[in-house]
Amino acid sequence: MSITQNINKIKEELPQKVKLVAVSKFKPEAAILEAYNGGQRVFGENRVQELVAKYQSLPKDIEWHLIGHLQSNKVKYIVPFVHLIHSVDSFKLLEAIDKEAIKFKRVVDCLLEVHIAEEDAKFGFSENEIIEMLESVEFKELRNIRICGVMGMATFTDNERQIRKEFLHLSAIFNSIKNKYFNQSSAFCEISIGMSGDYKLAIECGSTIVRIGTTIFGERD
Numbered sequence: 001m002s003i004t005q006n007i008n009k010i011k012e013e014l015p016q017k018v019k020l021v022a023v024s025k026f027k028p029e030a031a032i033l034e035a036y037n038g039g040q041r042v043f044g045e046n047r048v049q050e051l052v053a054k055y056q057s058l059p060k061d062i063e064w065h066l067i068g069h070l071q072s073n074k075v076k077y078i079v080p081f082v083h084l085i086h087s088v089d090s091f092k093l094l095e096a097i098d099k100e101a102i103k104f105k106r107v108v109d110c111l112l113e114v115h116i117a118e119e120d121a122k123f124g125f126s127e128n129e130i131i132e133m134l135e136s137v138e139f140k141e142l143r144n145i146r147i148c149g150v151m152g153m154a155t156f157t158d159n160e161r162q163i164r165k166e167f168l169h170l171s172a173i174f175n176s177i178k179n180k181y182f183n184q185s186s187a188f189c190e191i192s193i194g195m196s197g198d199y200k201l202a203i204e205c206g207s208t209i210v211r212i213g214t215t216i217f218g219e220r221d
């Protein structure tokens with residue numbers, strides 16, 4: 001099947017309110033253009049350098065999402081154009097985004113990445129770290145970032161029960177944070193969970209954004 005056929009097939013399965021981020025990391029611009037010509041406008045990358053290069057040479061109405069770990073010193077390269085940063089995993093990073101956003105007179109939309117997997121290697125806040133941050137004076141002073149929800153990655157396993165448990169845990173964290181801190185914010189509405197192997201499960205668990213690469217573009221080298 002072609003890239004566009006793959007996208008259309010996934011879209012048929014997605015509830016209308018769930019957004020599809022086509023994860024194009026490591027894939028050539030020609031592959032992105034093929035998806036673009038089929039109507040896809042939302043793409044995700046996990047490395048700053050690759051994201052910037054693709055932004056510069058591809059059509060300007062693409063909505064670019066950063067989904068991978070971001071270092072504070074690289075924030076300045078993406079702040080001018082990025083649509084949503086999924087992977088905010090520290091207050092220091094949020095401060096750096098705010099600082100650059102002020103320079104560019106933008107408000108940058110961000111998700112808080114939560115560590116829900118069993119593995120140590122994955123990035124992200126714990127629920128307590130998020131609460132501590134949200135209650136801090138320093139956080140309340142940030143004006144040029146907008147928190148739009150949470151993002152998570154489940155443990156790399158075939159065990160569906162485990163994945164479901166982790167996704168539901170993130171959904172519960174989202175709800176409790178929403179109730180306590182973002183009741184007045186209609187922007188705080190996103191739960192970014194679900195990849196090629198687990199997006200159907202993620203949707204059952206409340207996903208509003210799925211990030212799908214392999215099922216659209218094929219295996220990466």
Ligand SMILES: *Cc1c(COP(=O)(O)O)cnc(C)c1O
Pocket residue numbers: 023025046067068153194195196197211212213214215
């Ligand atoms: C690569 C990546 C994806 C997409 O993974 P697939 O299994 O290829 O669909 C989703 N989210 C993040 C954070 C990624 O790095």
